[in-house]
Amino acid sequence: MTLARRLALYARDFPVTDIPEPIRAIARSRFLDSLACVLGAYGAAPVNAAVAHASSVPGVCGVFGSARKSTPEAAAFANGVMVRFLDYNDGYMGLEPGHPSDNIPACLAVAQAERAGGEELIAAIVLAYEIQMRLQDAASLNKKGWDHVNYINVATAAAVGKLMKLEPDAIEQAINISLSGHLALRQVRSGNLSDWKGCSAANAARNAIFSAQLARHGMTGPAPVFEGEMGFENQVTGALNLDVDRFGTLENGDFAIRRSLTKTFPTNGELHTAVWAALDLRERVGDLAGIEAIRIETSEFNRRVLADGADKWRPRTRETADHSLPYNVARALLDGDITLDSYTPAKIADPAAAALMDRTTVTVDPALTALFPKHLANRVIVTLDSGEHLVSEVISGPGSVETPMTEADFERKFRKMAAPHLTEEAQDAVLRFVADLGRQPGYEALFDAMAGAVSS
DSSP: OOHHHHHHHHHHHOOSSOOOHHHHHHHHHHHHHHHHHHHHHTTOHHHHHHHHHHHTSEEEEEOTTOSOEEOHHHHHHHHHHHHHHTSOSOBEESSSEEOGGGGHHHHHHHHHHTTOOHHHHHHHHHHHHHHHHHHHHHOOSGGGTBOTTHHHHHHHHHHHHHHTTOOHHHHHHHHHHHHHHOOOBGGGGSSSOOGGGGTHHHHHHHHHHHHHHHHHTTOOOOSSTTTSTTSHIIIIISSOOOOGGGSOOTTTOOOGGGGOBOOSSSSOGGGHHHHHHHHHHHHHHOOGGGEEEEEEEEOHHHHHHHSOSGGGTSOOSHHHHTTOHHHHHHHHHHHSSOOGGGGSHHHHTOHHHHHHHHTEEEEEOHHHHHHTTTOOOEEEEEEETTSOEEEEEESOOTTSSSSOOOHHHHHHHHHHHHTTTSOHHHHHHHHHHHHTGGGOSOSHHHHHHHOTTSOO
């Protein structure tokens, strides 16, 4: 039996009504976390472009911040760009990094198009997390030049196929079409990063919906898409260490969504602990003018991805800055926080940040690499002009499996992002909707409350 077939059967048999409440609660928190990210992205240039496109293709699916409705694919793309734009949505680090909440906008759009209720939506979200995160555990893509969103091709196809009530044969073909036809290159996250960095995942989800729609009408895709001579394993990943029989079930309770990580800063997840270390050092350094040198000791992955070239020491775009270890450490030392304002053009061009980055080196520490990916650890060492060395090492921080964000944390994050756009009454309406997500028959009330002061 092919892997695509096994995934399709798993999707068919995935529970809807019996998902344990602790798992449902995590799904609701990830849904609310995604809405917070959506609000923080309102008005951004890539978001405006995606919304303009969605507005040009009429349909039945809501687009956040707009009174317009669009097709499932275009709505999923626009809403997905909003979730991903700030790099503030949840993440997971296996052999491959990724953001499983990138599946949520596609699940929401298809649930709305198919008139599926909140209970079915929650099940689809948990299913998408399961498949994407297990694939992330199975093989690295970035080391061979491929983007992590290729796993979204598979996860979203299975999850929306479930929402569309497709038979396993059709879900299998949706996976075949989505994966074989839409491979994304890692160049999207290399060098000076473009708008597309925050759009690549939304595009994968959009393609997966289109693939499922074709499969519904009888279209077949290349098979075996994973095991074939010219398939995914032979051409992209190598052998996948993936046993579908060990995926989460009601019997074992081991649903992957429990291991997803959430963010306290609107920046790359792997450098959060470096920010915490810099904030700790800021309290101990005193006058930053006394800093002679900064050394960041990190994992092999972080050095390769977050300090991989001159662009990371002189970022020119928000997308590059929020993926730069030197920049985020410098900004945290200067400002005592990392916020949306940390990535304004003025902040990125700040000579004080450039001066600190000029004194910064990034090196690989084998001990920190050995902790990866279970712990996304970083160590920051500041040398003062007095000759004193100050060290701060952070192994794990808020939002991790060890120290998860609480319900109150998610509400604070949501209200912080919502404040410029939504009245307190509208914020309350969104929070009530999400708290009762499993019993919602539709989603109009959510889009109405999220409309805010963006576009009509």
